[in-house]
Amino acid sequence: MAAGMLRSDVLVVGAGPVGALLACILARAGRSVLLAERGRLRPDADANPDTRGYALSAGSVMLFEDLGYWPALMPFAAPIREIHVSREGTLGTVFMDSDSQGIRALGQVVPAARIDALLAGELARAGVRVLEETGFENLSAAKRGRRQAVVAGPDGDQRISARLIVAADGIHSAARAAAGIQVLRRRYDADALVFDVRPARAHxxxxxxxxxxxxxxxxxxxxxxxxxxxxxxxxxxxxRRQQLGDLDRLAELQQRFGWRLGRLQTAGGPVGRFPLEQLRARSLYAERLALVGNVAHALHPVAGQGLNLSLRDVAALAAGILRADDPGAREVLAAYAAAREADIGRVAAATDFLARGMLADGGLIRHVLGAGMWMLDRLEPLRRFFATEAMGLQPQPRHLLRELPAARKAPPRREASR
Ligand SMILES: Cc1cc2nc3c(=O)[nH]c(=O)nc-3n(C[C@H](O)[C@H](O)[C@H](O)COP(=O)(O)OP(=O)(O)OC[C@H]3O[C@@H](n4cnc5c(N)ncnc54)[C@H](O)[C@@H]3O)c2cc1C
Incomplete structure (x- = not known):
């Protein structure tokens, strides 16, 4: 049963960190924004099953700061002061610290659940109309400067007419598929287990x-x-590791990691599991539709770059939209794609190199790390990569943030138009 038509300037599909943040920025700048999320928002961090801690780059932190969101995250953020990179079976370690880079921290680790909780509150404050338990179903062709999406929610199917639809519905995006955008995709034949431990020695x-x-x-x-x-x-x-008891899993982890932090002890909490894929969309836009975040590019987590890269998508798309009268105009979307291609390509290639190249038996890291500490200290490119990319220090181009003054200063606004 169809429940009538909703209208907005922008429809964002997916309330992950990327879609939710974009929706907040646009709504604070006075755009009417609807957000359709297949699941529910997660305002309660303690009840959120996501076990990940995100390593945020200096640029990502700057974006949260400029939006006034950092004070809410800071109490839960841990600065990264040193990074130690090593390879099992060899003696060398690549070492970086924030002091020698002349900065306060090489990044900040923030629990994913805290970011979800922050954004759940900010969506309401910014006046975004959120349709929870409402999944994207389909798209119609663009007509008269608008495009319609069909979403399915608790009250049945609903049509939404928007000047721009933003696909932020993650790696298996239905919105991207409905727009006919092809992807390059590769499984890594690996999953990530993610959980907390309490080391005997302070980190x-x-x-x-x-x-x-x-x-x-x-x-x-x-x-x-x-x-x-x-x-x-x-x-x-x-x-197998998931089926082990906590103590047996910890013993295996200890054997792999070694004793540099003393005995690793259980911290309670669940063990999360994430299948790993590499994905790159062939285009970042279609008619009146833009891709952001995991919809556009999914990365191996080895370098902690996926969300950092995605937040740069958010800043670039928001800047373009806020400069334009028509958020879905072809020039706006083409300029967004052009602005993002090089960054996405560079980070995706470097991450894939790390994920695969470092594993291969004859891989670079084996020779590099095997050669010993003296050589590593002189291996500036590898050191720089970890300092700038691996923990996400790639600076956020400040000019993108300067394009968002309306978003920074705007007072909380009313609900999106119907
Ligand atoms: C193990 C691991 C560790 C990571 N660590 C880091 C790190 O340290 N630093 C970093 O920068 N990045 C990290 N990442 C990457 C980061 O998780 C992603 O970049 C980020 O989740 C992308 O967010 P997103 O909003 O684009 O997608 P998602 O988080 O996947 O959100 C998509 C949203 O869309 C919703 N949705 C799905 N389908 C529909 C539909 N049909 N209709 C409506 N809604 C829908 C989903 O319910 C979800 O809420 C890590 C990833 C993994 C797997």
Whole structure:
């Protein structure tokens, strides 16, 4: 049963961190925004099952700061002061610290659940009309400067007419498929197990990335004494590790990671599991439709870059929309795509190189790390990569943020128009 037509300037499909943040920015700048989310928003961080801690770049933190959102995240954020990169079976370690880079931190780790909770509150404050439990179903062709989407919610099907539809519905995007945008996709034949541990020794802001024959293993500091573990391995190994009791899983982790943080102890909490894929959309836009975040590009988590890259999509698309009278005009979308191609291509290629190249038996890292510490200290390109990309220090082009003054200053606004 169709429940009539809703209208807005912009329809955002998907209330993950990317869609929700974009919707907040646009609504604060006075655009009418509808947000359709297949599931429910997650205002309660403690009830959120997402176990990930996101390593945010300086640029991403700057975006949250400029929007006035950082004070709410800061109490839960852990600065990364040092990064240690090593490979199982070799002695070398690549080491970076914030002091030698002349900065306060190499990044900040914030629990995904805290970002979800922040944005759930900000969506309401910004006046975004959110349709929860409402999944995108289909699209019609653009007509007279608008495009219609059909969404299915608790009251049946609903048509929404918008000048721009933004697909932010994640890697398996139905909106991208309905627009006929093709993707290049590759499974990594690996999943990530993500959970917290409590090391006996204080982490002191240290982050560890260890390359093992099965896949990378990262330990990221948290704002308390815990560390967030991202442990990548083939699916059958993840199956077995998931079935282990906490203590047996920890013993195996300890064997892989070593003793530099003393005994690793359980921190309670669930073990999350994430299948890993690489995806790149062949185009970032179609008629009156734009792709952002995981819909446009999904990356291996080895370098902690996916959300950082996606937030740069958000800043670029928001800047273009806020400069234009018509948010879905072809020039706006083409300029957005042109502005994003190089960054996406560079980060996707570097991440894939790390994920695959470092694993291969004859891979670069083996020779590099095997050669010993003296050589690593001189290996500036690798050091720079980890300092600028691996933990997401790639600076947010400040000019993108300057395009958002309306979003920064606008008072909370009324609900989106019907
Ligand atoms: C293990 C792991 C660790 C990571 N660590 C980092 C890190 O440290 N730093 C970093 O920068 N990045 C990291 N990432 C990447 C980061 O998770 C992604 O970049 C980010 O989740 C992308 O957000 P998104 O909003 O685009 O997509 P998603 O988070 O997938 O959100 C999509 C939303 O769309 C909704 N949806 C789906 N289908 C529909 C539909 N048909 N209709 C309506 N709504 C729909 C979903 O319910 C969901 O809410 C990591 C990823 C993994 C897997």
């Amino acid at each position: 002191r802001g240290r982050a560890f990335e260890r390359f093992t024959p099965e896949g990378p293993l990262a330990l990221l500091p948290q704002s308390d004494d815990r560390m967030n573990v991202v442990w990548v391995a083939p699916a059958e190994v993840c199956d």
